[in-house]
Amino acid sequence: xEINTVIQGDCLxxxxxxxxxxxxxxxxxxxxxxxxxxxxDEQIGLExxxxxxxxxxxxxxxxxKRVLKDDGTLWVNIGDSYWGSGxxxxxxxxxxSEASKLQSGNKDTENLSNIxxxxxxxxSGIKNKDLVGxxxxxxxxxxxxxxYLRQDIIWAKKNCMPQSVKDRCTTSHEYIFLLSKKPxxxxxxxxxxxxxxxxxxxxxxxGRIDYDGKRAQGDDDKAQNxxxxxxxxxxxxxxxxxSTKAVKEAHFATFPEExxxxxxxxxxxxxxxxxxxxxxxxxxxxxxxxxxxxxLGIELNEDYIDISDKRTNNVQMTMEGxx
Numbered sequence: 348x349e350i351n352t353v354i355q356g357d358c359l360x361x362x363x364x365x366x367x368x369x370x371x372x373x374x375x376x377x378x379x380x381x382x383x384x385x386x387x388d389e390q391i392g393l394e395x396x397x398x399x400x401x402x403x404x405x406x407x408x409x410x411x412k413r414v415l416k417d418d419g420t421l422w423v424n425i426g427d428s429y430w431g432s433g434x435x436x437x438x439x440x441x442x443x444s445e446a447s448k449l450q451s452g453n454k455d456t457e458n459l460s461n462i463x464x465x466x467x468x469x470x471s472g473i474k475n476k477d478l479v480g481x482x483x484x485x486x487x488x489x490x491x492x493x494x495y496l497r498q499d500i501i502w503a504k505k506n507c508m509p510q511s512v513k514d515r516c517t518t519s520h521e522y523i524f525l526l527s528k529k530p531x532x533x534x535x536x537x538x539x540x541x542x543x544x545x546x547x548x549x550x551x552x553x554g555r556i557d558y559d560g561k562r563a564q565g566d567d568d569k570a571q572n573x574x575x576x577x578x579x580x581x582x583x584x585x586x587x588x589x590s591t592k593a594v595k596e597a598h599f600a601t602f603p604e605e606x607x608x609x610x611x612x613x614x615x616x617x618x619x620x621x622x623x624x625x626x627x628x629x630x631x632x633x634x635x636x637x638x639x640x641x642x643l644g645i646e647l648n649e650d651y652i653d654i655s656d657k658r659t660n661n662v663q664m665t666m667e668g669x670x
Contacts, residue, residue: 350620351636351659353644353652357389358624359403361645362410370414370643371533371619374610374631376424376602377404380481389647391625397479405488407624412494414622418533421494422610424502424602425482426521431475482522494526498585502606505590523587523610538612540580583609594628594658601628608634612667615640629655636662 348369354361378392380400391407394400411421473479482499490496500523507519589606607630615621617639623631626644628651635642636659646652 348643350641350643351632353626353629353632353646353655355646355649355652357647358391358645359407359410362407362414362624365410365414365643367413368416369620370411370419370622371416371640372420372422372611372615373411373415373622373624374422374607374614375623375625376627377407377625379426380428380479382428397473397481397484400481401484401488404485405492408489408494409492411622411624412528415528417529418531419528420497420532420534420614421524421526422607422614423485423524423526424521424606425485425524427481427518428479430473430477430479482524486522486524486526489524489526494528495530496524497527498525499523500525501586503586503588505588507591523606525610533614533616535613535616536582537580539583539609541583543579543581594630601630604630604634607631608638611635611638611640626655627651629658632659633662637665638667639664 348366378390380392380394380397382392391403392400394403408421408423415421486496486499502521502523504519504521507517510517587606587609589603592601592603594601611621611631611634615635618641620641620643621631621635622643622645624645626632626646629644632642632644632655642659644655646655
């Protein structure tokens with residue numbers, strides 16, 4: 348199996364060609380439901396219903412599970428949408444907005460037969476203005492398919508897109524789900540620890556900062572109600588505040604490097620292989636190389652492979668990657 352390369356093709360079919368237990372970790376963000384038309388028959392995201400979309404993703408990640416090593420993990424970034432809102436590039440008639448056509452490169456205004464009609468009531472009872480719940484639909488479906496659903500991580504966008512809605516709050520988060528093949532798996536928690544409160548902070552020594560399983564010694568009230576401070580680091584929290592960042596080579600959404608760096612540091616050993624079956628502009632590859640890991644990408648769109656090649660060429664390993 349060749350590494351540090353991108354294979355062009357339908358991800359499900361390409362995954363079937365990879366050997367069992369050959370990948371250490373998978374970090375990816377599949378095409379969001381109803382977001383844009385890439386002009387490919389095999390593309391994921393334009394299914395007629397959310398249920399069909401989820402079913403296709405389950406099939407893809409079933410193959411991912413096969414190629415993962417037994418101690419491997421899957422990290423999936425995915426966002427949600429409102430039914431009938433046009434928030435994913437479609438208006439109430441199901442037609443693609445002009446802005447989204449330009450963004451996706453699809454200028455065919457006539458051939459819209461494969462675009463999902465994000466209006467009306469679905470078989471599952473979703474109504475116009477309902478939050479679809481795509482992330483949790485996927486998480487529960489993957490759990491039912493045998494994955495261990497270990498955690499939901501909130502990506503809190505510090506510079507989220509403004510919204511003109513007046514009957515709900517502005518959406519400023521997406522999900523990253525951590526899943527594993529087995530109940531025990533590789534997870535380097537020390538590699539992603541955060542700074543704890545400093546000694547100058549009045550809370551230092553009060554409460555749980557870094558817990559080693561032992562309470563503070565002594566008879567006073569403070570000792571009975573505090574934990575021992577044993578480190579200036581703490582376990583990483585599950586809300587990650589990361590700004591979105593534009594990529595000059597890409598005109599479509601990409602997840603920020605800072606967002607997936609913890610996934611790769613915690614989920615893959617140095618020298619291991621990180622898989623991204625929806626490689627896009629190549630962010631997973633860039634971060635993997637910089638951290639001393641290898642990557643394997645799969646991408647349907649040839650144009651995106653050209654972009655990812657430019658972005659992954661000559662990436663240097665950082666000090667963090669060298670250990």
